[in-house]
Amino acid sequence: MGEKRSGRPTMNDVAAAAGVALKTVSRVVNSEPGVNPATAERVRAAIDRLGYRRNDSARTLRRGRTASIGLVIEDVADPFYAELSRAVEDVALRHDHFLFTGSSGEDPARERDLVLAFCARQVDGLIIVPAATDHGYLAPEFDAGIKAVFADRPPGAGCRADSVLSDNAGGSRTGVAHLIAHGHRRIGFLADSPAIFTAVERLRGYREALAAAGLPYDESLVAMGHPDQERVCAVVERLLALPDPPTALFTGNGRTTVAALRVLDAIAARRPPNHGRVRHGPGRLAGLALVGFDDFELADLLGVTIVAQDPSRLGLTAAEMLFRRLSGHAGPVLRLELPIRLIERGSGETAP
Structure with missing residues (x-):
């Protein structure tokens, strides 16, 4: 003994x-x-x-709980999701829970594998930034008592669960309306893949801002796809080569914004020194105004105007919703939408 x-x-x-x-x-x-x-x-x-x-693990197992939760995000290396993850972890620690995290890489199969692996390890709950559009596979886990909250994007078909989102369409409307208010009528829209909920919502906000100003929607000004440097470079070069090119860009996420800034800087460097425009910051490179969705490191020093969501608040809210469910709350399914704010820094405030 x-x-x-x-x-x-x-x-x-x-x-x-x-x-x-x-x-x-x-x-x-x-x-x-x-x-x-x-x-x-x-x-x-x-x-x-x-x-x-x-032995806390034995103690919690006897109570039917493991004092752990799982978090599935797009990419742990992405600064946005790193900040969201840190906020979730802070809440988990306050509740004496461990956090397991994995990246789906926007692959629905990978998301499913991670979720089921966490469930097999008997986590008490899950926070999921979904890549899949069908979450019926979670039904047996819910029946077994697992709780889940979806963050950044809503759950797909076959699933009713709490979710917390940012006002993606409203933020996009605000950013594009800001460019319109400064005289821009031809505004390019660069965003992530149309398979991603947030990208589609931001496109909707872009179109709504144009419609509210009585401006036509021109598909030639819109490009959606993975925000890698090579693709963004090709898109910007194509937009500037149009017979009636845009005078401003609205970029749909932080990585796209950074890629676009690099391209605009390279284009501006190829122009003669006395081209007739004064370079006051990256947003005015190549003669374009620019507003980006999502803040990013050094954006304030570079003078980039952005519409900012709050990844920390997103993670904090999702985690608090989850622990409320774990404590026994049985109210109706909730869908919260967090506000987004415009931060003016000069790159979107120049006239065409």
């Missing part, structure tokens, strides 16, 4: 060292009442002397 396992002292060892019953040690370890203060102090001294550590 009193032997050590793998060199680690057990609760039986503590009881023997303190000269008390096993139940007394259990009460002290779990901060339960009913133990004489002097006895409790003797038990704590034995714990310190032996280096005993409570």
Whole structure:
């Protein structure tokens, strides 16, 4: 009964060292009442002397919980998702839970594999930034008691669960309307793949801003796809070569914005020094105004106007929603939409 396992002292060892019953040690370890203060102090001294550590995994398993949650995001290397993940982890730690994180890479099959792997490890709950458009595969997990919250994008078909999103369409409307207010009538729109919910919502906001200003929607000014440098370079070169090129760009996420800035800088560097335009910042390179969706590192120093969502608040809200469900809340399914704000820094405030 009193032997050590793998060199680690057990609760039986503590009881023997303190000269008390096993139940007394259990009460002290779990901060339960009913133990004489002097006895409790003797038990704590034995714990310190032996280096005993409570086996939380066994304790939580007996209660049907594992004190862990899983987070599935697009890419752990993306600064936006890194910030979201950190906020989730902070909330998890406050609730004495561990966080397991994995990247789906926008692959629905990979998302499903990660989710089911976390479920197989008996996490108490999940926060998912979905890549899939069908989440019917979660039904057995929900029946088994798993709780889930979807962040950044809503759940797909076959799934009813809480979600927290940013106002993607409203943010895009605000950014494009800002360019229109400064005299721009030909505005290029560069965004992520049309298979991604947020990209489609931002396109909707772009179109709504044009319609509100009485401007036509021109498909030749729109390009959607993966935000890699080579593709963005080709898109910007194509837009500038149009018979009636845009005077401004609205970029649909931080990575697209950074790629576009690199292209515009390269294009401006090829022009003669006395081309007739003064370079005041990256947004005015190559004669274009620019507003980007999402803030990014050094955007303030570069003077890039952006519409900013708050990834920390997104992660914080999603995690708090999840732990509310884990605590027993059984209210109706919630869908929260967080506001987005325009931050003017000069790149979108230049007239055509």
